[in-house]
Every structure is written in structure tokens, then in C-alpha cells.
Amino acid sequence: MNRSHHLRVCLLLVCFGHLTVAIAASRLNVIATTPDIAAITRVVGGDQVDVTALARPTEDVHFVDPKPSFIVKLNRADVLIEGGAELESAWLGSLLEGARNPKLALGAPGRIRCNVGIAMREVPLQADRSQGDIHAAGNPHFLIAPTNARQVAHNIGQGLAQLLPDQRTAIEQRVGQFQAQLDAKLKEWKATLAPFAGQPVVAYHNSWPYFGAEFGLQFDLFLEPKPGIPPSSAHLAGLITAMRERKVQVIFQDPYVSRKAAETVAQNTGAKIVPVSQFPGGVKGTEGGYIELLDYLVSALAKAFSTQP
Numbered sequence: 686m687n688r689s690h691h692l693r694v695c696l697l698l699v700c701f702g703h704l705t706v707a708i709a710a711s712r713l714n715v716i717a718t719t720p721d722i723a724a725i726t727r728v729v730g731g732d733q734v735d736v737t738a739l740a741r742p743t744e745d746v747h748f749v750d751p752k753p754s755f756i757v758k759l760n761r762a763d764v765l766i767e768g769g770a771e772l773e774s775a776w777l778g779s780l781l782e783g784a785r786n787p788k789l790a791l792g793a794p795g796r797i798r799c800n801v802g803i804a805m806r807e808v809p810l811q812a813d814r815s816q817g818d819i820h821a822a823g824n825p826h827f828l829i830a831p832t833n834a835r836q837v838a839h840n841i842g843q844g845l846a847q848l849l850p851d852q853r854t855a856i857e858q859r860v861g862q863f864q865a866q867l868d869a870k871l872k873e874w875k876a877t878l879a880p881f882a883g884q885p886v887v888a889y890h891n892s893w894p895y896f897g898a899e900f901g902l903q904f905d906l907f908l909e910p911k912p913g914i915p916p917s918s919a920h921l922a923g924l925i926t927a928m929r930e931r932k933v934q935v936i937f938q939d940p941y942v943s944r945k946a947a948e949t950v951a952q953n954t955g956a957k958i959v960p961v962s963q964f965p966g967g968v969k970g971t972e973g974g975y976i977e978l979l980d981y982l983v984s985a986l987a988k989a990f991s992t993q994p
């Protein structure tokens with residue numbers, strides 16, 4: 686009796702062991718460079734993916750701290766999903782070198798680029814580093830426009846389906862659902878912001894041209910004088926003059942920069958500071974995902990425009 690009991694336990698363990706292996710094998714271990722990519726990948730990948738973002742939503746995505754733990758994560762990953770337009774170029778390359786993971790090599794199926802099929806803005810004719818940290822592939826902050834998020838969901842879906850061919854139908858269904866949800870929301874968001882068409886908005890960094898084009902807002906005045914250069918008092922004085930002339934009502938404040946420059950400018954112009962982020966979770970209440978983030982941005986903007994003196 687003792688013996689048969691022992692046998693039963695063994696059989697059970699074997700079965701359980703097989704089951705565990707089977708489940709683990711069908712889930713892809715995905716690393717996304719940024720939290721917006723991670724959020725869309727979770728929607729598109731569903732139960733088939735475990736997703737980790739490297740950049741935190743509150744940090745400056747250009748200058749992510751390349752922690753040694755990231756090398757371990759990249760070494761163990763099946764898939765790396767990146768923007769593809771050099772947003773991560775200051776920190777991703779050395780991490781990948783350290784990770785030595787052939788699955789994530791350029792051109793491998795495990796390396797998915799989000800900017801495929803995106804109409805890139807501000808592509809320089811010649812990369813001229815004297816103009817600050819110029820992005821040679823064009824402005825890399827494309828994912829904050831819903832039309833581009835639509836394309837990115839498609840790109841991620843195609844990349845994952847190539848790795849999980851038996852899941853292609855389910856993945857494409859989830860892409861379609863997300864796109865339908867985005868299309869419906871985009872109509873709402875555009876209607877909410879329509880009364881403010883043509884309004885200028887001041888941002889710290891030139892990271893909003895795609896968002897501006899989508900919603901008819903102008904983002905051409907910045908707190909930083911050049912990409913990566915902190916604001917000087919001479920630059921802020923010029924900015925204040927320009928803001929008064931153009932009657933700018935709103936200043937975007939990213940979580941990773943000090944509020945000081947925005948506050949100085951706000952005090953001198955009467956413009957309102959709106960806390961923003963391009964990443965779900967970068968501002969409280971936007972942790973839910975991409976659509977929640979856009980919901981927040983659109984309603985915070987509309988509120989700031991309509992409560993001016």
C-alpha cells in the first residue's frame with residue numbers, strides 16, 4: 686500500500702511537471718524598452734506573453750539608467766520590442782552587448798521594431814550634432830499619437846504571430862479589438878479638443894509633434910533651449926516674451942524635470958501647468974494603459990484651456 690501510494694504521487698508529479706513545462710513554453714518572455722510599448726504588447730499578446738518594461742514611466746526615456754539587472758533580463762528574453770527610431774540609442778546598445786542573446790539580434794524574429802510603417806516627422810537631411818542630440822531617424826516620440834498606436838499594435842501583433850504561429854488568429858483578433866477601441870476613442874478625443882484647434886502649448890522637450898498634429902495643437906515652444914540642454918534664464922526670458930505674444934495658455938510638465946522653469950514661466954505669463962507623461966503610469970491615474978493615458982491627456986488639456994481667466 687505504501688508502495689502504490691508512492692507510485693501515485695510520482696505519476697502525479699510527472700503529469701504536473703509536464704503541464705508546467707507546456708504552459709511555460711507557450712508564453713513568450715518579452716522585454717519592451719518603454720512602458721507605452723509594454724502596455725500595448727500586453728493588450729495584443731494577452732495570455733501568451735509575460736511583458737517587462739525597462740524604462741520606468743517617470744524617468745527621462747532618453748537617459749535610462751542601464752542597470753546590470755537589465756542585462757540579465759535581456760539575456761533571458763525571447764523577444765525585445767523597441768521603438769526603432771533611436772529613442773533608446775543612448776542606453777540599449779550596451780545592454781544588448783552585455784546580454785549576448787542571439788534571439789534579440791537585429792533582423793532576428795525576436796527583435797520587433799514599432800516604427801515600421803510610421804510616417805516619421807522631422808527626419809534631418811543631414812545629422813548635425815551641433816544642433817544638440819538630433820535623432821537621425823526623425824523625431825522618435827511617435828507613439829503618443831493614437832493613429833500611430835494603431836500601427837504599432839499591428840506591428841507588435843505581426844511580430845508575435847510570427848513567433849507563435851498557432852496563436853495568430855487570437856493575436857490578430859486582439860489587435861483588431863484594440864484598434865476598434867482606439868478609433869472610437871479618437872473620435873471622442875478629437876471632439877473634446879476641437880474647440881482649441883490651433884492653440885500653442887509649451888513643452889519641456891520636443892516630444893509632442895505627433896500628438897500636436899493628431900489634435901491640431903502647436904508644439905513649437907520649449908523650456909529647454911536645445912534637446913538635452915537645461916533651460917537658461919536668457920532662454921526663459923525669450924520664451925516668456927514669445928508666450929505673451931502668442932497668448933500661450935498651457936505648459937506641459939514632465940515628471941522627470943524640475944518644476945522650477947515651468948513655474949517661473951507660468952508666473953510671468955499666467956499659463957497653466959499641466960502634469961503630463963507619454964507613458965502609462967507617468968501621471969497618477971494613467972496606470973491602466975495607453976487609452977487611459979490618452980483619456981487623461983485630452984481631458985487635462987481641455988480643462989486647462991477652458992479654465993483660463
Ligand SMILES: [Zn+2]
Nearest residue numbers: 747890891892
Ligand atoms: Zn527626444
